[in-house]
Amino acid sequence: DQQVKQNSPSLSVQEGRISILNCDYTNSMFDYFLWYKKYPAEGPTFLISISSIKDKNEDGRFTVFLNKSAKHLSLHIVPSQPGDSAVYFCAAMLYSGGGADGLTFGKGTHLIIQP
Amino acid sequence: DTGVSQDPRHKITKRGQNVTFRCDPISEHNRLYWYRQTLGQGPEFLTYFQNEAQLEKSRLLSDRFSAERPKGSFSTLEIQRTEQGDSAMYLCASSTRRGNEQFFGPGTRLTVL
Numbered sequence: 001d002q003q004v005k006q007n008s009p010s011l012s013v014q015e016g017r018i019s020i021l022n023c024d025y026t027n028s029m030f031d032y033f034l035w036y037k038k039y040p041a042e043g044p045t046f047l048i049s050i051s052s053i054k055d056k057n058e059d060g061r062f063t064v065f066l067n068k069s070a071k072h073l074s075l076h077i078v079p080s081q082p083g084d085s086a087v088y089f090c091a092a093m094l095y096s097g098g099g100a101d102g103l104t105f106g107k108g109t110h111l112i113i114q115p
Numbered sequence: 116d117t118g119v120s121q122d123p124r125h126k127i128t129k130r131g132q133n134v135t136f137r138c139d140p141i142s143e144h145n146r147l148y149w150y151r152q153t154l155g156q157g158p159e160f161l162t163y164f165q166n167e168a169q170l171e172k173s174r175l176l177s178d179r180f181s182a183e184r185p186k187g188s189f190s191t192l193e194i195q196r197t198e199q200g201d202s203a204m205y206l207c208a209s210s211t212r213r214g215n216e217q218f219f220g221p222g223t224r225l226t227v228l
Contacts, residue, residue, distance in 0.1 A: 004157075032215050034215070034217075041221070043119070043206055043220050043221045043222050044206070044219045045219070046216045046218060049215060089158070091157070101163070102148065102162075102163055102171060102173065103148075103150075103160060103217060104160070105157030105159070106157050107155065107156055108157055
């Protein structure tokens with residue numbers, strides 16, 4: 001059973017526009033969420049995270065929104081740049097109070113930025 | 116380079132052989148994680164260590180898999196009697212004890228023929 005779902009395998013966005021990547025989760029016990037970016041032949045790179053006590057976190061061009069009642073989060077990238085083309089993974093964790101435990105990942109969304 | 120490193124980057128082996136992978140975490144990180152990623156999937160958690168103690172193991176970690184972190188620094192992941200279904204990217208990540216963000220290495224791609 002997939003506890004973290006990214007229902008769009010791919011997304012194409014024009015350079016300069018906003019990219020919105022979506023993620024849904026089923027486990028209401030998840031209390032910390034992260035987004036990772038992955039290029040081919042490299043490991044995932046941490047982008048941005050959000051605690052369940054917040055509904056928004058912003059870092060430069062990246063903003064993550066969390067809607068706990070809907071069990072939904074989204075990553076906004078504004079403006080989108082060619083270097084943003086990559087696979088984006090949503091991940092969730094149960095906060096143990098002593099640091100990160102194993103992450104549960106979605107299947108990823110392949111973002112393609114068109115020139 | 117002070118990031119997470121993994122060795123080897125690629126491994127091709129025949130079915131039935133044993134393989135061992137190594138991970139060196141970021142030096143001040145005392146938590147170390149192993150994940151497996153297959154084509155079209157996100158990384159799947161296998162196990163993690165806090166210092167030298169193995170604190171959690173996924174049910175994905177069959178009896179043929181064993182991980183160690185003997186001195187709380189680098190870690191090894193061994194797969195015995197490899198099967199074709201073990202072909203995957205094996206990722207290592209590390210974090211501080213209080214940090215929620217995990218930082219990943221480049222991975223070891225295993226191909227079992």
